[in-house]
Amino acid sequence: MEKVSTYCFTVEPFYVDFTGRLFLSVLGNHLLNAAGNHSHDRGWGIDQLNEVHYTWVLSRMCIELYDMPRQYEHVEIETWVESVMKLFTERNFLIRNADNGHVYGYARSVWAMIDTSTRRPANLLTLHDGDILRYVLSAEEKPCPIERFKAVSPLTPDQQPDTIPLDPKYSDIDINGHVNSVKYIEHILDIFPVQTFETHQISRFDIAYKTEAFVTDPLQLLCKNADGEYHLEFRKNVGSGKRPDGELVAQARIIWKEQ
Amino acid sequence: MEKVSTYCFTVEPFYVDFTGRLFLSVLGNHLLNAAGNHSHDRGWGIDQLNEVHYTWVLSRMCIELYDMPRQYEHVEIETWVESVMKLFTERNFLIRNADNGHVYGYARSVWAMIDTSTRRPANLLTLHDGDILRYVLSAEEKPCPIERFKAVSPLTPDQQPDTIPLDPKYSDIDINGHVNSVKYIEHILDIFPVQTFETHQISRFDIAYKTEAFVTDPLQLLCKNADGEYHLEFRKNVGSGKRPDGELVAQARIIWKEQ
Structure with missing residues (x-):
């Protein structure tokens, strides 16, 4: 199984804002669907994990955009796993025009896995004998040229x-x-x-x-x-x-x- | 060109409600997208009409459901034109499970076309020499077993x-x-x-x-x-x-x- 998967969609008229650009929330849906499909195709989908009382929890997401896909454009999302730590895994995304290769932007996400019976985090490195490590593509192998999430202090x-x-x-x-x-x-x-x-x-x-x-x-x-x-x-x-x-x-x- | 077209989608996790059923609003989006694609494929798409200063306006929609598609199900929407009058056209939909043929329900819609420069309705029977009549499938040829929209009095x-x-x-x-x-x-x-x-x-x-x-x-x-x-x-x-x-x-x- 390849480490990167690509998922396509068309920017349908009812998913663009009044300026003709894709709603960011809809792009977010597509990113999460790509994540779900990529995981599922490798045996780590939420539906498969539910059977063994685990589930993915999205912890952080950042999206950096040069511009936004417009109505009727064909978009492809590449997604891959950049790293796996004990309690978190980083998944990245590239958002691109499927016809001309123009890159709209990138996204990063951080996920934890929790045990749905105890609500406690699971150890990703040992679950399924560390199978998830087979899918890691390091930043050297597949760069994602946007900064990680920057923590900010709560508002006072x-x-x-x-x-x-x-x-x-x-x-x-x-x-x-x-x-x-x-x-x-x-x-x-x-x-x-x-x-x-x-x-x-x-x-x-x-x-x-x-x-x-x-x-x-x-x-x-x-x-x-x-x-x-x-x-x-x-x-x-x-x-x-x-x-x-x-x-x-x-x-x-x-x-x-x-x- | 066939008179009926079929468009498919998968019920993705982020488009279901807390009971696991597709949001009605998302089903509505898929119906409108199916309408748009069916029209476009026959030269009557909004993008094609805009060039000649016309556009479709949705006037009415009714949806009748035996049950609602659930997460991960594959759904297909059949759509066709039931009738064309001077100022309105009726478009129907069948909503079905793509794997087992189970019918979830039907929908009806009524559309007008307006001239975007004058905001006045266009005559569908004479526009493009009545080309749209080529795509009509009468109720006898392709039944849609739900009632038409029933007008109700405004609330007082x-x-x-x-x-x-x-x-x-x-x-x-x-x-x-x-x-x-x-x-x-x-x-x-x-x-x-x-x-x-x-x-x-x-x-x-x-x-x-x-x-x-x-x-x-x-x-x-x-x-x-x-x-x-x-x-x-x-x-x-x-x-x-x-x-x-x-x-x-x-x-x-x-x-x-x-x-």
């Missing part, structure tokens, strides 16, 4: 972030009962005025998933413009108990560029 | 419908700058408690698009349970000018069944 009240209440709804919830990882991206972009998308495009988007949110968790979305970078956080249980600032659910960062 | 204040404010956001807006036809479906289902989807499934969903809404139009979503059927309306310009009840943007009806 003295930064006076904008705060938007957000109650998860039916369409936000995935098959595990959690707020869908891609819906966080959609909610984040929805707080920007649409004019932003006329004059700017997303150059870099980072997101870290800290803990799960359920449909019963009212969320707050915090946003702060810090020197041209937007820092965003989803929090739950705000104002309750010992942690009045709430519990960090996800943390994101957007860098826009003028177009 | 004395019915005391629930009213939910809804400000269109970036992710709601399509390439024409309007609220995306499928996003209305998503917003409608989001007003139901998630428990509804545990005990019930959608048996029938009808929607009629009356006028466009833009990102600058604050909307109201009205909902009334009328003898087990839910009647829903999107209105804009509520409380303004001569029409304090606002202008009807879209009208929908849902029938649930216990599962």
